[in-house]
Amino acid sequence: MFFKNLQVYRLPAPWAMTAESLASSLASHAFAPASSNELLRQGWAAPRGDGTPLVHAVNGQFLMQLATEKKVLPAKVINQVAKAKAAELEEQQGFPPGKKAMKELKERVADELLPRAFPIRSDTRVWIDPVNGWLVVDAASPAKADDVVKLLLKAVDRMPLESLRVQRSPVAVMTGWLEADEAPYGFTIDQDAELRATGESRAAVRYVRHTLEPGDVGAHIAAGKQCTRLAMTWNDRISLVLTESLAIKGVKPLDVIKEGNNVAHNDVERFDNDFVLMAGELAKLLADLVEALGGEARG
Structure with a gap:
């Protein structure tokens, strides 16, 4: 449970939003598995598992979880299939496909392989302390925290969220x-x-x-x-x-x-x-x- 990495943001202290109101806002962006032709899907998931609230509240503290499902489609596989198709084209037309045609071929191969790609899910937890005005994302990289913040700001209208700034470097x-x-x-x-x-x-x-x-x-x-x-x-x-x-x-x-x-x-x-x-x-x-x-x- 203990967060391993802290990307820290600020909210007004105290922040008046209730867990129920926050969960209601997140519901429109709840997680659902990616469709066969989607490479990436993100959404809010219940931190204590299916059937529980999207915002888990204990003693005035909130816990949330962003679920990310990404399909793995290795470039090596795309290149291998595209190379085989390029060889077939060369045999049919008598000359190899050019640079532009090869790029388009790889894009078509990626689209064809996407439904068979293996999905990998990762979860990023978020702790909100409405009393002291902390919002903390358990993420090692700022980019991963940015994904959380962007979806949160999209779900919660006019959320007064800011980065933590201090007086001294x-x-x-x-x-x-x-x-x-x-x-x-x-x-x-x-x-x-x-x-x-x-x-x-x-x-x-x-x-x-x-x-x-x-x-x-x-x-x-x-x-x-x-x-x-x-x-x-x-x-x-x-x-x-x-x-x-x-x-x-x-x-x-x-x-x-x-x-x-x-x-x-x-x-x-x-x-x-x-x-x-x-x-x-x-x-x-x-x-x-x-x-x-x-x-x-x-x-």
């Missing part, structure tokens, strides 16, 4: 933490980092499970490199990697959280307990991280 702040060998209150610096030069060379040095010695790191900073990724631990409860774009990756709840989780009597209770626990911890983490980055940028 994450790159400058992370570089400062490393240079001073001191993390902000509530955080500790771990053993993974990336420093990258800003000049034409784009030289980079990466530390992976390696002690960040102040002397070594300081020499790289003095040479003009800045920190673009930094592994940290928050309050001995969650480990994470902060990136230059304000994305938070590699999120892992530590044992202190797992040990404190209540024992559930069934799968439904366990799902809800895990969700409430995650929402509570991540809301505090995000608030502390924004504060460490100088607070939110307004206007």
Whole structure:
């Protein structure tokens, strides 16, 4: 249940929309499997499975899920079939198809093969905290999060959603933490980092499970490199990697959280307990991280 990657957005706090109203808006864009001639289909699916609401609400927190079904049609297969058809054409007409004809042939082959392509489904979860105004997409890439946001804005009329903006540059702040060998209150610096030069060379040095010695790191900073990724631990409860774009990756709840989780009597209770626990911890983490980055940028 715990989100592994956080692409963070802002809503007004508090956000007045109810789970029922949000689910009603999503219903017009509910997921349905792709038809035989469709390569891609996206839509909202129930996060707890079929027959449950599109928005799962517990203790005022919302959980949603975008389902994506994409058919796999390898270029190698298309090229192989197109090559065979091109050979047949050459035999019939006495000369090979030209560049334009070959392109059109490949397009026709792709259309013919599409109904037999194997569909692969992936799910992207979304957490909304209406109380504190957070919307978080569990996605490693901004492009994947953009897919979620675009469909959400299409479904919910005039949704007041914005990207998270902070007062200080994450790159400058992370570089400062490393240079001073001191993390902000509530955080500790771990053993993974990336420093990258800003000049034409784009030289980079990466530390992976390696002690960040102040002397070594300081020499790289003095040479003009800045920190673009930094592994940290928050309050001995969650480990994470902060990136230059304000994305938070590699999120892992530590044992202190797992040990404190209540024992559930069934799968439904366990799902809800895990969700409430995650929402509570991540809301505090995000608030502390924004504060460490100088607070939110307004206007």
